[in-house]
Amino acid sequence: MKKLLSVILSAILVFTLVPFGVFAAGKCTCGKDPIIMVNGLGNTIYQGDRVVFPPQKDTIVNAVKQAIPMTPAIIGGKLSDTQLEKFLEVAETFFAPIAFDVNGDPINGVGARFSYPTDENHKEGDFIYFDYDWRVDPFVTAAQLKDFIDYVKELTGHDSVYLAGESMGTIMMNTYLATYGFEGINGVVWYNGAYNCVATCSDSYANKNKFEAEALGRFLAQTGVNTGNQFLNDLFAALTESGLLETVFNSVTDIADDLEKSGRFSRFLNETIGTMPGFWAMVSSENFDDAVEFVFPTPELKEKYAGLIERITRYHDEVGSQVDNIMAEAQQITGKVGVVAGYGSVLAPVTADNLQQSDGVIGTAAESNGATCAPYGSCFAENYTQAVDCGHNHISADREIDASTCFFPENTWFVKYGKHNLGSYGKTICNRIFFSDGFNVFSDPTLPQFLLRDEATGAVSPLTVENGADIQAKTTFTSKILSFFFRITERFISLFKALRGMIIK
Numbered sequence: 001m002k003k004l005l006s007v008i009l010s011a012i013l014v015f016t017l018v019p020f021g022v023f024a025a026g027k028c029t030c031g032k033d034p035i036i037m038v039n040g041l042g043n044t045i046y047q048g049d050r051v052v053f054p055p056q057k058d059t060i061v062n063a064v065k066q067a068i069p070m071t072p073a074i075i076g077g078k079l080s081d082t083q084l085e086k087f088l089e090v091a092e093t094f095f096a097p098i099a100f101d102v103n104g105d106p107i108n109g110v111g112a113r114f115s116y117p118t119d120e121n122h123k124e125g126d127f128i129y130f131d132y133d134w135r136v137d138p139f140v141t142a143a144q145l146k147d148f149i150d151y152v153k154e155l156t157g158h159d160s161v162y163l164a165g166e167s168m169g170t171i172m173m174n175t176y177l178a179t180y181g182f183e184g185i186n187g188v189v190w191y192n193g194a195y196n197c198v199a200t201c202s203d204s205y206a207n208k209n210k211f212e213a214e215a216l217g218r219f220l221a222q223t224g225v226n227t228g229n230q231f232l233n234d235l236f237a238a239l240t241e242s243g244l245l246e247t248v249f250n251s252v253t254d255i256a257d258d259l260e261k262s263g264r265f266s267r268f269l270n271e272t273i274g275t276m277p278g279f280w281a282m283v284s285s286e287n288f289d290d291a292v293e294f295v296f297p298t299p300e301l302k303e304k305y306a307g308l309i310e311r312i313t314r315y316h317d318e319v320g321s322q323v324d325n326i327m328a329e330a331q332q333i334t335g336k337v338g339v340v341a342g343y344g345s346v347l348a349p350v351t352a353d354n355l356q357q358s359d360g361v362i363g364t365a366a367e368s369n370g371a372t373c374a375p376y377g378s379c380f381a382e383n384y385t386q387a388v389d390c391g392h393n394h395i396s397a398d399r400e401i402d403a404s405t406c407f408f409p410e411n412t413w414f415v416k417y418g419k420h421n422l423g424s425y426g427k428t429i430c431n432r433i434f435f436s437d438g439f440n441v442f443s444d445p446t447l448p449q450f451l452l453r454d455e456a457t458g459a460v461s462p463l464t465v466e467n468g469a470d471i472q473a474k475t476t477f478t479s480k481i482l483s484f485f486f487r488i489t490e491r492f493i494s495l496f497k498a499l500r501g502m503i504i505k
């Protein structure tokens with residue numbers, strides 16, 4: 001018996017140690033098709049050997065140097081025409097180097113760098129990552145993804161693959177599926193996806209941003225809690241409590257208004273980030289027409305950018321507005337689908353709905369394709385009942401999310417305090433969906449519909465009434481002292497603004 005066991009063991013060992021290269025010319029017999037993960041936005045953009053995005057230290061230092069002399073005017077809430085132009089010029093130093101031409105094509109010599117994998121070994125559960133230039137037309141990227149999938153099949157000796165997309169990667173994945181269909185695709189997972197919209201981008205392009213000091217206060221308080229830094233908690237609480245935040249914020253809002261009303265914000269968009277079809281794909285279907293109107297407000301601009309507008313409209317028509325159809329097909333054809341979304345964080349305080357639940361970058365309702373979410377910091381009323389009665393419970397223990405309205409109510413997972421970037425639990429969920437039959441939110445009690453992420457370890461556990469309570473910022477006496485000084489500062493600034501207002505009038 002012992003001998004038999006050792007023979008079996010060594011046979012398994014030998015089998016695992018044989019490099020797959022031996023079989024590369026033929027089929028791989030491991031039985032686990034590879035998972036291709038379409039990455040989110042993040043690739044560095046180069047001009048030759050120089051990094052142009054994200055902006056490097058010299059660009060940032062230069063911008064700060066140019067902005068400093070404008071500080072009193074900014075705090076005063078009013079910039080002259082020359083200053084507004086200067087302000088825009090500074091903003092443009094960050095984005096002009098990565099802008100596209102009028103047809104939405106990259107300008108020669110500026111782009112991302114990426115390479116294909118060369119290791120034909122692939123282990124169960126490992127992702128093979130697909131990179132791309134996040135600025136370009138999703139249809140161009142989808143064609144590159146097709147080549148990549150063919151390459152991975154050849155490399156690994158498999159006839160089919162699984163697809164997972166993260167954040168912006170879900171846009172590229174959906175464009176691929178809408179264009180090339182599901183042949184050779186065994187399953188699809190949307191992870192913290194941008195495929196419905198990214199409100200910060202969508203609301204900016206459509207001129208629906210909302211600036212509120214209260215929202216900024218919430219955003220800062222959350223940042224304090226997330227960093228676990230007591231001083232930041234005290235500082236942010238004092239800034240809000242003293243009224244200083246609101247006073248300064250109102251000045252900045254006045255300047256934003258002037259930028260918008262003078263047409264300068266539109267110009268900034270159509271000369272820089274508005275030229276990139278990749279960003280346009282993050283505009284919601286509802287906002288699309290308004291966004292085209294705001295970014296290209298005149299017939300001359302519409303004519304000038306006709307090539308670009310045609311491209312972004314194609315994405316909107318064939319992919320952005322077809323999310324439900326793409327998902328329905330994925331489920332019918334592959335039978336293995338899943339969605340993962342985060343909640344418990346507020347968005348950057350510039351969106352029209354600044355109380356929406358999110359993972360900090362993308363709204364939860366958009367990411368989950370349809371969850372009903374209580375506004376950030378609150379939960380459903382006691383008499384709230386599940387929107388769609390399907391016979392099981394889809395309301396989270398903290399009563400903040402109702403998953404019954406999701407496109408896949410049984411295949412959508414929610415992670416409270418889940419970060420936007422892919423956690424190891426994301427990989428686990430992908431694997432369970434792809435490599436077991438009919439895996440859903442009821443299959444494994446350790447992976448139910450609602451999970452809680454622990455900030456210290458990054459691990460998730462089932463969300464319960466006890467562990468699911470919202471984390472609140474706590475302040476100390478330091479906050480009271482800071483608040484006292486901020487209140488005095490606030491009085492000075494208000495006086496300065498009033499005097500300035502009298503002089504300028």
Ligand SMILES: [Zn+2]
Pocket residue numbers: 028029030031032033122156158
């Ligand atoms: Zn294999």
Ligand SMILES: [Zn+2]
Pocket residue numbers: 390391392394409410
């Ligand atoms: Zn159900």
